Amino acid sequence: MPRQQRIRDPLHDLIEFDIERSQLEDVLWRVIQTRAFQRLRRIKQLGFSDFVYPGATHSRLLHSVGVFHTARRLMKVIEKYLPAKDARVDQALAAALLHDLGHGPFSHAFEKIGERFDLKMANHEAVSEILIRDSEISELLRDMGSGFANDVADMVSGSGTPTIYSAVVSSQFDADRLDYMRRDRLMTGSQHAGIDFEWLMANLEVGDVEYSVDETRLKPVQTFVLGRKAIFAAEAYVLGLFQLYPTVYFHKATRGAEKIYTELLSRTIMLIRDGSVGKTGLPEMHPLVKFARTPDAIENALALDDTVIWGALPLMANSNDEWISKFAERVRDRKLYKCIDVRAKIAHDKDDGAALSFEADAACAVIRDEIGKCLEEWSIKCPDAPPRILIDEVERSPYNKLTEDTKGPLNQINIRTDGDHLVDLSKRSNVVAELKRYKAFRVYHADDDDEAKTKISEIIDAGISKWPT
Amino acid sequence: MADIDYAHQAAAIVRDAGGYIVGRTKLQKIGFFLETAGVGSGFPFRYKHYGPYSEQLAAAAQHAAISHLIIENESIANWGGQYSTFRTQMPSDPSTNPVRIRLAQEMVNSDAVELELAATAAFLAHERFPDPWAETARRKPEKAEGGRLERAKQLYARIRQIPTPRPLPEI
Numbered sequence: 001m002p003r004q005q006r007i008r009d010p011l012h013d014l015i016e017f018d019i020e021r022s023q024l025e026d027v028l029w030r031v032i033q034t035r036a037f038q039r040l041r042r043i044k045q046l047g048f049s050d051f052v053y054p055g056a057t058h059s060r061l062l063h064s065v066g067v068f069h070t071a072r073r074l075m076k077v078i079e080k081y082l083p084a085k086d087a088r089v090d091q092a093l094a095a096a097l098l099h100d101l102g103h104g105p106f107s108h109a110f111e112k113i114g115e116r117f118d119l120k121m122a123n124h125e126a127v128s129e130i131l132i133r134d135s136e137i138s139e140l141l142r143d144m145g146s147g148f149a150n151d152v153a154d155m156v157s158g159s160g161t162p163t164i165y166s167a168v169v170s171s172q173f174d175a176d177r178l179d180y181m182r183r184d185r186l187m188t189g190s191q192h193a194g195i196d197f198e199w200l201m202a203n204l205e206v207g208d209v210e211y212s213v214d215e216t217r218l219k220p221v222q223t224f225v226l227g228r229k230a231i232f233a234a235e236a237y238v239l240g241l242f243q244l245y246p247t248v249y250f251h252k253a254t255r256g257a258e259k260i261y262t263e264l265l266s267r268t269i270m271l272i273r274d275g276s277v278g279k280t281g282l283p284e285m286h287p288l289v290k291f292a293r294t295p296d297a298i299e300n301a302l303a304l305d306d307t308v309i310w311g312a313l314p315l316m317a318n319s320n321d322e323w324i325s326k327f328a329e330r331v332r333d334r335k336l337y338k339c340i341d342v343r344a345k346i347a348h349d350k351d352d353g354a355a356l357s358f359e360a361d362a363a364c365a366v367i368r369d370e371i372g373k374c375l376e377e378w379s380i381k382c383p384d385a386p387p388r389i390l391i392d393e394v395e396r397s398p399y400n401k402l403t404e405d406t407k408g409p410l411n412q413i414n415i416r417t418d419g420d421h422l423v424d425l426s427k428r429s430n431v432v433a434e435l436k437r438y439k440a441f442r443v444y445h446a447d448d449d450d451e452a453k454t455k456i457s458e459i460i461d462a463g464i465s466k467w468p469t
Numbered sequence: 470m471a472d473i474d475y476a477h478q479a480a481a482i483v484r485d486a487g488g489y490i491v492g493r494t495k496l497q498k499i500g501f502f503l504e505t506a507g508v509g510s511g512f513p514f515r516y517k518h519y520g521p522y523s524e525q526l527a528a529a530a531q532h533a534a535i536s537h538l539i540i541e542n543e544s545i546a547n548w549g550g551q552y553s554t555f556r557t558q559m560p561s562d563p564s565t566n567p568v569r570i571r572l573a574q575e576m577v578n579s580d581a582v583e584l585e586l587a588a589t590a591a592f593l594a595h596e597r598f599p600d601p602w603a604e605t606a607r608r609k610p611e612k613a614e615g616g617r618l619e620r621a622k623q624l625y626a627r628i629r630q631i632p633t634p635r636p637l638p639e640i
Binding site: 115118123125126154157158159160161162210211212213214215216217218219221358361362365369 | 492516517518524535536550580608
């Protein structure tokens with residue numbers, strides 16, 4: 001009986017690592033034991049989503065293992081078309097396991113803070129790349145060959161040529177999405193966004209699709225496409241993912257918590273950099289203080305996780321800086337700002353179809369800029385007071401954007417026709433063709449701040465009043 | 470800087486390139502070189518699939534389109550591919566650094582793939598890769614073939630000849 005290591009997973013049941021017969025699985029099992037990978041235990045997959053869905057406390061560690069497991073299944077699809085063993089199979093499986101390695105506490109909000117202060121180590125892709133290329137993980141990966149770690153890092157960062165093997169890591173049917181969609185649905189308890197996973201897998205094929213840069217055509221690349229019998233499964237897949245955004249990922253309370261957290265950490269980093277660490281409530285040797293002072297040190301980024309932030313909140317709540325103490329309390333006690341949905345108000349004042357229109361975009365742009373001016377005025381008057389208005393603006397297209405900002409077959413779901421052509425699913429599915437881009441524009445204020453609430457209403461009304469007739 | 474200001478800055482890239490840019494990749498790479506040369510607007514760039522890329526510039530361009538500062542049209546190539554074109558009629562700004570205009574106009578008519586290769590090599594040079602061109606070719610083999618890498622080097626040499634406040638890396 002060969003030696004197996006097993007993980008019991010609520011989504012996939014048994015996930016097995018054959019550490020005796022598979023060199024890759026033996027190496028990856030050892031990678032899972034490293035400090036950098038174990039840190040993912042302490043980073044929740046969905047950040048503040050448990051403020052809305054208390055069950056959604058699953059970690060990035062188990063998701064990563066689930067992605068590896070799903071990647072193995074996708075490899076079985078590829079084997080039907082390309083039976084010859086290719087080195088990129090192992091690279092893609094390792095990349096699947098390691099794709100989330102660099103995430104920080106409350107991943108996406110943390111990245112926003114990184115953008116604000118230009119902190120390279122707050123960018124999960126940069127951290128993942130460093131850890132895979134040069135850390136104890138790369139030492140372990142070296143057992144697979146000298147260039148293996150770099151090839152895995154390239155696959156994670158998407159820097160190489162798109163191939164069917166990199167499609168396992170990044171494509172419309174990549175292992176990441178096939179895991180998180182189902183896992184997030186399971187853990188939130190949401191009853192929508194269900195997909196016919198087995199039917200999708202049974203109908204996945206390998207196809208050659210066009211590839212270009214702007215108007216310059218390049219050689220076609222191989223990616224996953226679907227057979228004609230999977231049109232309705234594909235429809236449900238697109239629709240399911242699309243529904244997860246407004247209901248889970250972009251839920252107004254989750255996003256409201258992220259905004260407060262972003263402002264809390266921004267203020268903390270700013271005070272530490274200004275030499276006022278004493279005002280933050282944090283001790284000199286706290287991981288957040290070290291990170292703010294030396295953000296380029298990967299060790300300082302690795303010392304951060306969700307538990308560090310939760311542990312810091314009681315200390316910050318005792319800070320003598322009003323901004324930090326109030327916002328730390330708000331996050332700790334889930335006392336969030338109240339949300340005003342601007343696009344919902346536009347739909348109410350104009351008509352339902354108006355909320356996503358070009359005119360609405362223009363009105364939102366005006367409103368955003370006016371609120372920005374108002375915040376600036378208040379900030380000049382009371383520079384140490386926490387922001388009284390928070391803005392959240394998000395958009396998502398029905399298809400996942402894979403390559404930055406480009407359109408084309410890699411950013412759509414391709415269905416094989418009876419005539420053996422590939423067509424975009426939206427050409428065959430009326431439901432998908434009718435899906436409009438999801439857009440939300442929300443403005444948040446403290447429940448007891450009537451002045452801010454009134455000001456927001458005035459700005460929104462003024463913005464909508466400029467609507468072209 | 471407020472969002473509307475960033476939208477103006479995105480439109481200014483199109484304006485300084487001559488009022489018309491074909492393709493989102495080209496807009497991004499021109500923006501990247503302007504930043505690298507010290508005549509940009511503060512858009513931060515990170516490495517993505519197509520080389521250096523700025524989420525903020527992409528958002529600012531979208532905002533600029535909403536605010537009618539630029540007109541973005543979607544075009545279909547004769548082989549079926551889709552790409553964007555950007556046009557602006559924003560009046561010229563006499564205070565614009567002429568170096569910025571020279572740089573943008575040197576790049577605007579270049580091949581998008583070659584410009585991407587050049588931008589990638591410059592970015593990797595900043596990341597301290599010992600041989601940025603070799604690393605670029607390793608990462609983008611299908612784009613580097615057919616003499617494109619050599620032409621990207623020539624394009625880069627032409628860009629680098631323009632004296633800029635912050636010299637572009639010597640690679």
